[in-house]
Amino acid sequence: MPDEKSTKKAKVKRDPEGVKQNILRVATKEFAQNGLSGSRIDEIAAKTKTSKRMLYYYFGDKIGLYKKCLEASYARIRRGEEELDLDGLSPIDALAKLIDFTFEHHVNNPDFIRMVMIENIHDANHLKQSSELQSVNNTTIIKLKDIIQRGQKDGSFRDDLDPLHLHWYISALCFFNVSNQGTFSALFGNSLFSPKGQGELRTGISEMLVRYVRNYEANT
Amino acid sequence: MPDEKSTKKAKVKRDPEGVKQNILRVATKEFAQNGLSGSRIDEIAAKTKTSKRMLYYYFGDKIGLYKKCLEASYARIRRGEEELDLDGLSPIDALAKLIDFTFEHHVNNPDFIRMVMIENIHDANHLKQSSELQSVNNTTIIKLKDIIQRGQKDGSFRDDLDPLHLHWYISALCFFNVSNQGTFSALFGNSLFSPKGQGELRTGISEMLVRYVRNYEANT
DNA sequence: ATCATTTTGTACTAGACAGTTAAAAGAGAA
DNA sequence: TTCTCTTTTAACTGTCTAGTACAAAATGAT
Numbered sequence: 060m061p062d063e064k065s066t067k068k069a070k071v072k073r074d075p076e077g078v079k080q081n082i083l084r085v086a087t088k089e090f091a092q093n094g095l096s097g098s099r100i101d102e103i104a105a106k107t108k109t110s111k112r113m114l115y116y117y118f119g120d121k122i123g124l125y126k127k128c129l130e131a132s133y134a135r136i137r138r139g140e141e142e143l144d145l146d147g148l149s150p151i152d153a154l155a156k157l158i159d160f161t162f163e164h165h166v167n168n169p170d171f172i173r174m175v176m177i178e179n180i181h182d183a184n185h186l187k188q189s190s191e192l193q194s195v196n197n198t199t200i201i202k203l204k205d206i207i208q209r210g211q212k213d214g215s216f217r218d219d220l221d222p223l224h225l226h227w228y229i230s231a232l233c234f235f236n237v238s239n240q241g242t243f244s245a246l247f248g249n250s251l252f253s254p255k256g257q258g259e260l261r262t263g264i265s266e267m268l269v270r271y272v273r274n275y276e277a278n279t
Numbered sequence: 280m281p282d283e284k285s286t287k288k289a290k291v292k293r294d295p296e297g298v299k300q301n302i303l304r305v306a307t308k309e310f311a312q313n314g315l316s317g318s319r320i321d322e323i324a325a326k327t328k329t330s331k332r333m334l335y336y337y338f339g340d341k342i343g344l345y346k347k348c349l350e351a352s353y354a355r356i357r358r359g360e361e362e363l364d365l366d367g368l369s370p371i372d373a374l375a376k377l378i379d380f381t382f383e384h385h386v387n388n389p390d391f392i393r394m395v396m397i398e399n400i401h402d403a404n405h406l407k408q409s410s411e412l413q414s415v416n417n418t419t420i421i422k423l424k425d426i427i428q429r430g431q432k433d434g435s436f437r438d439d440l441d442p443l444h445l446h447w448y449i450s451a452l453c454f455f456n457v458s459n460q461g462t463f464s465a466l467f468g469n470s471l472f473s474p475k476g477q478g479e480l481r482t483g484i485s486e487m488l489v490r491y492v493r494n495y496e497a498n499t
Numbered sequence: 500a501t502c503a504t505t506t507t508g509t510a511c512t513a514g515a516c517a518g519t520t521a522a523a524a525g526a527g528a529a
Numbered sequence: 530t531t532c533t534c535t536t537t538t539a540a541c542t543g544t545c546t547a548g549t550a551c552a553a554a555a556t557g558a559t
Binding site (some may be wrong): 512523 | 535540547
């Protein structure tokens with residue numbers, strides 16, 4: 060009995076961190092599904108392991124909870140992006156891998172995409188109030204800056220490239236693929252969202268961006 | 280007095296079409312601003328020239344009104360797109376003009392973009408129920424198909440281009456520019472959304488897509 | 500003159516919803 | 530032991546909100 064008591068796992072009750080995480084997980088899913096005003100506190104509470112009371116105990120009110128969900132979503136995504144290793148690849152290959160990664164990453168995290176969509180509907184007012192912003196913006200931009208520098212040094216990339224622009228292009232193409240799947244397939248059918256269609260889009264995007272950065276005036 | 284009575288303008292009261300349009304205009308703005316569940320029927324009614332009662336008289340309920348707003352938004356956009364004339368331009372120039380047009384068009388119609396965002400949050404469920412879909416999907420695709428055919432005939436375009444893919448790329452880049460302005464500028468600053476930044480993005484997008492379609496194995 | 504369509508206004512309802520209250524007690528640290 | 534932090538439960542409040550009821554009248558077409 061006492062051998063398990065001293066470890067972290069042994070906590071049967073009294074797990075404030077676990078409770079908070081559970082609430083966040085449930086609430087994020089709910090907000091991503093229904094939006095801020097479309098989500099119901101009672102519904103969220105019912106789906107947690109704990110009670111509505113705890114939700115207010117830890118997060119104050121609905122908007123407080125929403126903000127934490129938004130921050131947690133960005134944090135989770137950032138963690139995922141940091142795992143990507145591009146060293147040892149040629150600049151072109153590194154760029155292609157980054158694009159493929161982003162594409163898959165967005166496809167595999169539709170709830171994150173939906174949170175961002177919802178936050179944009181609210182003009183990013185909650186994100187602007189968040190204090191955790193400073194660290195979010197960097198990971199990908201830094202990677203891109205490095206790729207561009209290497210590519211320009213070895214002559215394969217053109218000279219007038221801006222990492223922020225490049226990031227914007229990649230984001231736009233990968234984000235839209237998830238965010239607008241609904242209306243796009245309602246209007247044009249879902250051929251682009253079958254495995255085959257998605258494969259074609261992914262290679263198409265890579266090809267397009269590679270062509271964009273390539274220095275055609277050089278020897279390559 | 281009677282000289283004006285017979286014309287359409289003379290209607291002082293009794294203008295069902297006008298009332299409907301007024302409601303639609305107000306409601307669209309409201310839905311675009313606050314989403315479906317975030318919008319308030321009383322608020323919409325208060326902003327119209329008429330009363331809440333008429334709103335229910337003509338549109339049945341909130342969702343009925345929302346659907347009509349969505350359809351009207353698409354219809355208005357389609358009308359705008361049909362005005363674009365690309366004849367007489369080289370395939371490359373025609374493509375560039377179509378892209379520039381789409382870019383500006385989206386920038387100038389943020390409420391349409393927001394309606395599409397909102398509808399995507401709802402998994403396009405209302406759009407799927409709409410019967411007006413068949414005519415929406417065509418305008419741009421047809422224009423693109425024509426441009427591609429001409430470009431392939433004169434050798435300036437590569438052979439393996441799909442108009443639907445191309446439309447998807449253009450949409451993604453132009454849509455994201457409006458839809459994600461909020462979160463993007465919260466994270467990375469708003470340098471890309473100044474007049475200068477927007478100009479660079481617009482030309483960047485054109486250049487990227489032109490490079491993508493170009494046939495580099497030919498003489499050009 | 501008749502009659503269907505359109506318009507106005509107001510008060511109401513039934514339910515939904517965010518947030519609160521109160522009382523109690525278990526857990527673990529000091 | 531004592532004290533603070535955490536957890537549970539369930540009823541409750543006040544406001545908001547979509548939608549309705551009721552009553553009446555103006556308009557224009559035939």
